[in-house]
Each structure stands twice: as structure tokens, then as C-alpha cells.
Amino acid sequence: MAVSADPASQVQVRLFAGLREAMGWSEQLVELAPAAGGSNPAGTTPEQLWRQLNLQPAYPPAGVRVAVNQQFAAWDSSLFAGDELAFLPPISGG
């Protein structure tokens, strides 16, 4: 996986609980696909990064939710440089 020296083009990806332990890492910087004008018109999505990072199980992972910048988000939401993306395995609080 390519990691750019420019943090302005990256997304921080975080994993939690069983997903983190299954994959063997908790967070990493992932470079977004280059786009003109410094924006992200191609709209890299959490679904694309799930596939790109070879996360398991294969998409769609049952019960796994997505958070972008610490707010629940859709799998097809657009990611932008500087975003914090988290994949959240099934929640069990309380």
C-alpha cells in the first residue's frame, strides 16, 4: 500500500475490537487516489477502502458500520483528505 509523504492527501483508517485483532493493525494512513484541484471528485468511499485494504470478511461485512470523522456514515459516502475513517464491528454496549 502506498503511503504518501503528504498527509494532506491521506485518510486515517482505524479498526476496533475483533476487527483490529483479526487484521493485526489498529490504524494506518492511506493515500487517496489523486484528483485534480486537491479535491476528491472521484469520491473514494469506505467500501472501496475496505476492498483496497483487503479487510475481512469480504464486502459487505455483516454488522460492520462506518464512521467518518467520528460520526456514523454510509459505505458509499465520499472521503476527503484528512478524514478519519473507522470500521466498527458489531456494537455491544451497556
Added chain:
Amino acid sequence: MLPIQLEADPFEPLSALAEWHQFLAAGLGIRPAAESHFVGRVRPSGANDAPLEALELEHYPGMTEACIASLAAAATGRHGANAVLVRHRIGLVLPGDAIVLVAVTADHRGPAQRCCQELLESLKHEAPFWKREWSLGVGRWITGNTPL
């Protein structure tokens, strides 16, 4: 006193409620006519019925607190409750220890009870916490919640 707090160490629910009552009266001038409370504690055995050594609670720092605050505000507004208290453990919790305390005050029992139940259920399903049962030296992540 913060109405929503994650606790890394054991807490005593009745003491937390007493502090909250003092805060409501002295800080906000609230003397509740109706209250509903829920205390959840760690069971003595795990999902496979083996004796449970501990329950580990992981959370997403920042998002978990914000999520509980948002859920509490929404439930309070929806039911017309007056005030809410949430204490939730993180880290290793021993059998018998409190995991969660939810308390709600309102003018009448109905709103207090409904708000308390709704808030508890929403935080169990919407606030990013993850439980791992430790039994016989082996940890096992729990997916989902026990039925209501």
C-alpha cells in the same frame, strides 16, 4: 458534575446517584418528581456458561462520549425528561461490578421510565462499545446484545 461519564475504575451506582441528586438540586435547582434508574452488572458466567473472569469494554475515544451525549439529548427531548445521568465502564470489569448506570428525571413516571429504557437500548446498540468476555484465560469478542 458531568452528566455523561466513562469510568475506567469501578463505581458505585448508589453513590453516583446521590452525587447526581446533589448536583441537580444545588446546580440546576431540579428536585425530581419522578426518576427511573437502570444498573447493568457483569454476569458471573459467559455466553458458553463458563465462569467469567472479567468483561473487557473497548470504546472509540471521542466518538463514544459524543454519541451518548447525542442519544441522551434526543431521548430527553423526545420524552420531555428533565435530566439524564449516564455512567459507563471501560476497561476490565469484574463479575458483579456495575457496567452501566442510566438515570432519568421527569415530571411523571411515564416519561422517566420510557426515556430511561429508550436511552439504555439506544446506547447498547448505537454507542461504539465492544465487549470481550474473558473466561478460562481466553478472550472472546461479543457480537450483538442480549435480548430485551
